[in-house]
Amino acid sequence: MMQPIIQLTNISAAYGNKTVLHNVDLVVCDHDFLGIIGPNGGGKTTLIQMILGLKKPSEGTIQFFRNGEPVDKITMGYLPQYNDIDKTFPISVEDVVLSGLSSQKKLFSAFTAKQHEMVDKTLERMQLSDFHKRHIGSLSGGQLQRVLLARAIVSQPEVLVLDEPNTYIDQYFQEQVYQMLSDINHDCAIIMVSHDIGGILQNVKSIACVNKTLHYHPDTELPMEELEEQFGCPIDLIGHGNFPHRLLKQHKD
Numbered sequence: 001m002m003q004p005i006i007q008l009t010n011i012s013a014a015y016g017n018k019t020v021l022h023n024v025d026l027v028v029c030d031h032d033f034l035g036i037i038g039p040n041g042g043g044k045t046t047l048i049q050m051i052l053g054l055k056k057p058s059e060g061t062i063q064f065f066r067n068g069e070p071v072d073k074i075t076m077g078y079l080p081q082y083n084d085i086d087k088t089f090p091i092s093v094e095d096v097v098l099s100g101l102s103s104q105k106k107l108f109s110a111f112t113a114k115q116h117e118m119v120d121k122t123l124e125r126m127q128l129s130d131f132h133k134r135h136i137g138s139l140s141g142g143q144l145q146r147v148l149l150a151r152a153i154v155s156q157p158e159v160l161v162l163d164e165p166n167t168y169i170d171q172y173f174q175e176q177v178y179q180m181l182s183d184i185n186h187d188c189a190i191i192m193v194s195h196d197i198g199g200i201l202q203n204v205k206s207i208a209c210v211n212k213t214l215h216y217h218p219d220t221e222l223p224m225e226e227l228e229e230q231f232g233c234p235i236d237l238i239g240h241g242n243f244p245h246r247l248l249k250q251h252k253d
Contacts, residue, residue: 008025009060013050032189053073075156075157079162085148096148097154099151100153101115104155161192162194178203
């Protein structure tokens with residue numbers, strides 16, 4: 001039985017006088033794979049910033065749990081929409097992934113043999129075993145995204161948070177990323193923001209529709225009219241393989 005690890009209760013957020021999120025409730029359980037969708041400006045990024053502790057809510061509470069017991073914080077890996085890697089900087093793939101373990105070592109101390117082993121195993125998992133010493137600037141968009149995903153998971157977080165992970169990569173690498181995320185989901189919960197609605201509906205376990213308020217669906221069976229209501233415009237779903245067509249119950253206000 002899955003247990004809650006994150007609980008948001010009556011969360012609201014604002015920038016100045018503009019309310020971005022209002023009265024949001026959400027529970028994320030261990031091994032969830034939650035897809036967050038909604039229109040631009042609807043509050044998706046603000047929501048994950050609050051989960052990550054990067055922004056404080058104006059109202060409401062955020063609680064964390066481990067093995068059913070409340071804790072002050074849990075471990076989280078984060079892959080932002082816009083990466084902070086300067087591709088001209090002389091840094092290797094191995095060093096980028098090692099930076100994901102920086103919080104686990106003392107300042108000015110060297111990384112341990114065990115930490116280097118963790119990097120080796122993570123690069124192997126990302127199908128990048130031969131890339132240790134490659135300069136980051138020599139990588140394709142898909143390879144770089146896998147390196148940054150490796151950095152996000154090398155510390156073995158309890159929750160992995162992804163903001164538009166398919167940015168800058170083509171369809172082939174998108175499919176690879178989703179396959180890797182399915183494997184990673186065996187070890188941790190995943191929260192993913194994406195505009196790729198077709199990909200979201202095919203790969204996640206549950207959906208949160210965010211447009212100032214939040215409507216949660218425990219599966220991915222969203223009716224087209226409901227999507228169009230949330231986005232405020234017609235939606236064309238593009239997907240591959242078998243696509244779900246069953247309908248969800250309507251949102252309750």
